[in-house]
Amino acid sequence: MLGWDMSAALTMADALGVNPRATAEFLPAIEAVMARHLNQQIDGSREADQ
Numbered sequence: 001m002l003g004w005d006m007s008a009a010l011t012m013a014d015a016l017g018v019n020p021r022a023t024a025e026f027l028p029a030i031e032a033v034m035a036r037h038l039n040q041q042i043d044g045s046r047e048a049d050q
Contacts, residue, residue, distance in 0.1 A: 002035070003031055003035055004031045004034070004035070006027065006031070009023075009027055009031070010023055010024075010027070013027070
């Protein structure tokens with residue numbers, strides 16, 4: 001996984017009523033952590049399949 005669709009994430013945050021400034025500030029950090037952990041899970045499942 002390379003990352004999130006930021007347009008979709010910003011639209012979803014707006015629909016949920018999340019402050020746009022807070023979204024712009026925190027979303028990149030949240031996305032980086034999620035991508036890193038998801039990639040670790042993907043790598044772990046590949047190792048388990050071998």
